[in-house]
């Protein structure tokens with residue numbers, strides 16, 4: 001079965017010329033899906049059931065042209081931010097090197113579906129010195145402090161003493177700023193289009 005998206009939540013906005021239109025929760029203009037007419041359902045097929053493939057069941061689409069391009073830019077940025085950007089070794093005992101894991105990092109074990117947010121890092125035993133873990137682009141060695149024993153506490157209260165973890169560090173503030181900028185540009189382009197139509201009919 002195709003993935004069915006939840007129905008888009010919308011709010012109403014008004015252009016300078018007084019035309020009402022809808023925006024999604026990220027502030028991008030949306031219109032009712034032209035294929036299903038805004039129901040999210042279309043005729044049954046064995047792949048997707050009745051989920052409309054014009055909107056994947058969300059009932060809305062982004063208006064074509066610049067608004068759509070900017071919305072795509074936003075979803076690409078979100079996808080990029082969700083990419084794993086660093087592998088972190090987290091060792092409770094002696095065998096492996098612990099790379100720096102910081103409060104706020106999101107970590108997961110291989111195969112996990114969910115990421116956990118690190119709320120606390122407690123190092124219970126540390127040795128001084130460094131270990132060679134790789135080469136920098138300029139040929140110099142990357143060194144990391146060795147940690148012998150440490151605990152992670154997650155935002156949901158779980159604690160963990162070790163394992164091989166993947167780490168990612170989304171810059172949430174930068175993402176929000178990008179979203180707001182792209183959405184504002186998408187609305188401006190769409191409002192201009194709507195108002196041009198209104199003026200043409202006056």
Ligand SMILES: [Zn+2]
Pocket residue numbers: 033034035036037038039040041052053054055056057058059060
């Ligand atoms: Zn549709």
